[in-house]
Amino acid sequence: MSKNILLGITGSVAASKSEILFKNLSIDNNVKIICTDAGLLYLSDDFIKNEKIISSWEDSPGSPHIELARWADEILIYPATANFISKMSMGIADDLLLSTILMSNKPTYIAPAMHEEMYLNSIIQQNIEKLSINHIICGPRYGELDIGDTGYGRLIEPHEMINHFQKDKFKVVVTSGGTMEMIDSVRMISNTSSGKQGRALGMELLSRGYSVTYVHANNIKIIPHAKNISFTDSKSLKNILQEELSDSTYLFMTAAVSDFIPDYKDTKLDRSEGSLNLLLSPNEDIVKEVVTNFPNLTTVAFSAQVEDNLNFEKIKDKGVNYLVINNIAKNKIGSDHNQVSIINQTDLLYTSEKLKKEEIASLIIDNTMN
Known part of the structure; x- marks a missing residue:
C-alpha cells in the first residue's frame, strides 16, 4: 500500500x-x-x-x-x-x-x-x-x-x-559476557569473557532491522538502541531467558556460563580460619534447558575450545540448531579478532579466516539465519 x-x-x-x-x-x-x-x-x-x-x-x-x-x-x-x-x-x-x-x-x-x-x-x-x-x-x-x-x-x-x-521485525535474543557465581557475600568466580562477540552480533542484527534484546553481563556496556537486560550469575541469566524467549524467534547464546558453581556462604569468609576447600559443583546446562522449553526457537550456541574439533557430539547433546566453534588457544579471549567454524546437526557449514569480531558477527548471521 x-x-x-x-x-x-x-x-x-x-x-x-x-x-x-x-x-x-x-x-x-x-x-x-x-x-x-x-x-x-x-x-x-x-x-x-x-x-x-x-x-x-x-x-x-x-x-x-x-x-x-x-x-x-x-x-x-x-x-x-x-x-x-x-x-x-x-x-x-x-x-x-x-x-x-x-x-x-x-x-x-x-x-x-x-x-x-x-x-x-x-x-x-x-x-x-x-x-x-x-x-x-x-x-x-x-x-x-x-x-x-x-x-x-x-x-x-x-x-x-x-x-x-x-519488513516485520521478529525478535532475536543475544546473550553476552560471563556469569559471576558468588562464593560468599563479597567474592565470586567468573571468567574472562569480554562480551565483544555478542555485542558485535547484536549491533549487526540491529543494522539488519531485527528487534534485538541484548542480555548482557552487568559489567559490559549496553547497546543504546537495543532492549538491554543485565545478568549477574547463571541463575539470573536463566530467569531472564525464561521471560524473554516466549516471543522470540532466534537465540544467539554467546554468553560464557560458568561450568561450575560454588557452594554459596551467606557471610564473608575469614582467612583467620585457615585454609579453605572450595567445593565446585557442575552447573546446569542452560542452553540445553532452553531447547527443551522452547522447541520452536532457533538456537545458536557457542563453544570455546582448546582444539579445532568439529564438536558434533556437543551439538547433538545440546540439541541446538547451530554451534559456533572457536579455538581459544589460537584466538585469545578478549581479543578483537576471532576465527570460527559453524556446524549444524550434520554438516560443517562454514569456516572463517581470522577476522575482526564485527566481520565474524556478519558471517555467523549469514550462515545461521534464513
Missing part, C-alpha cells in the same frame, strides 16, 4: 546514498524531501535540479512543519549526523527538518552516519539511547568509513533502510 514518506537528509558525506533511497521509495510511495543546508552540499547537481527539495521555510508557504508532519505516514532521517541526533534528542528546532520532527506524533526512523570515534562518544551514545525510547534507530553498522577507515558508524544501505520500516 502506498504511503506518504518524508525523507530527511542531513549533512553527512553518506548523503549521496539518499538519492538511491529516494528513487527506490518513490516506486510505490509518495515521497517528499526536507534537506538541511549542510545536506545539500553532498547531493548531486542533477538530483537537486530534478527533484523538489525543501531546505528552508522560504521553500514552502504557510506552516510547512505542521503540514508536512501531518501529511507523512513515515518520517525517515537518512543519514542522521551526530549534530542532528544531538539536537533532536534535546528537542531543538532550529531548522525546518527538526521543527517538523518535533511537530510529528509518530516514531521517526533514524539512520546514524558518522566516524567511529563520534559514534562511540559517550554523549552520542546517550543521545541515541534517549531517542530510541520513542523512535527507531536504524544502524549504523561496522564497515568502511570516510578517509579509508573501518569501524562502527557506517550508514546502512538504502535497501536495508527500506527493510526497517517495511
